[in-house]
Amino acid sequence: MSHAVQDAPVRTSPRGSLSRRGLPRWAPAGFAAAAIVLGVGTGLAAGLHSRVQWGLISALLFVVISYVVTSAVENRRQARDRLATSAVWVCFLLAVVPLLSLIWTTVSRGAKVVDGYFLTHSMAGVVGFEPGGGVYHALLGTLEQVGLATAIAAPIGLLTAVYLVEYGRGALARAVTFFVDVMTGIPSIVAGLFILSIMLIAGIGPSGLMGALALTILMVPVVVRSTEEMLKLVPNELREAALALGVPKWRVILKVVLPTAIGGITTGVMLAIARVAGETAPILLLVFGSQMINANPFDGPQSSLPFYIWDQYKVGSDASYDRAWGAALVLIAFVMILNLVARGIARWKAPKTSR
Known part of the structure; x- marks a missing residue:
């Protein structure tokens, strides 16, 4: 009888012994x-x-x-x-x-006004409160300004992160880390005022390049921080294996470390671009805006999508409101396309793993 009791199965609920x-x-x-x-x-x-x-x-x-x-x-x-x-x-x-x-x-x-005409025409000769006009000059300005800022900030941020992770020791590394942390919290208007003071001292006129320099100040700390974290995720065993074969450290970084972390680095750069693509304050101070098409970012006022949105909203008519919403939609699409391109590049450049 006792054996029968002992051998009887214990009924438990499907969720385990903690719940009946x-x-x-x-x-x-x-x-x-x-x-x-x-x-x-x-x-x-x-x-x-x-x-x-x-x-x-x-x-x-x-x-x-x-x-x-x-x-x-x-x-x-x-x-x-x-x-x-x-x-x-x-x-x-x-x-x-x-x-x-x-x-x-x-x-x-925004979909009410975004069409081929809106994307291929500027506001030249169009009165602000009347229908018509387009966003081409602002889109061109954004592409050039963000492109210049990326071309300057990405190499600086990447090299700074490599120094901090692979070589940084002592007081210099601590100073660089401190200034990167400080730059992370700088408001965009402060970056614009800094470049504006240089312009006033040197007698330089407004241009897309000046706006790109202010955007560079905002991009660098984001690139440094994101790249630094990605480089830290690379296993030290990969570095040690390459160094044990007699490969120079700079070549280990170039051929092993960076390709391993290229996906995260690209994502960090895209985050930095998305961070500055919608900045308006530096553009107001340094680029001044223009209703005409200016394809030269090194000379003369130039517009951008954030400035165009602010300028059209300021007009206050129904037509200008529609153009502002259309430009906002173009800006969102611009950032989304950049992120899709970044994911494609990251997947293409990621190291291949065998199964």
């Missing part, structure tokens, strides 16, 4: 649906007519319902886990919803 009962997989979706219904009902009963308020009430109810039901059906440990998971989802949605709303508004309002 478990919620189905669709439980979070059910909690969300119930929270939305209760949130909308609570908002209407309280006289709240804003969908944002309904959403916040629903989010709070979702967290509460998840914790209470899980605690009652399962146990407190699972309830705490469900509470943390629900809070993470709520925070994610609170961050994503405004972004999606912004993108939807920009696309819906």
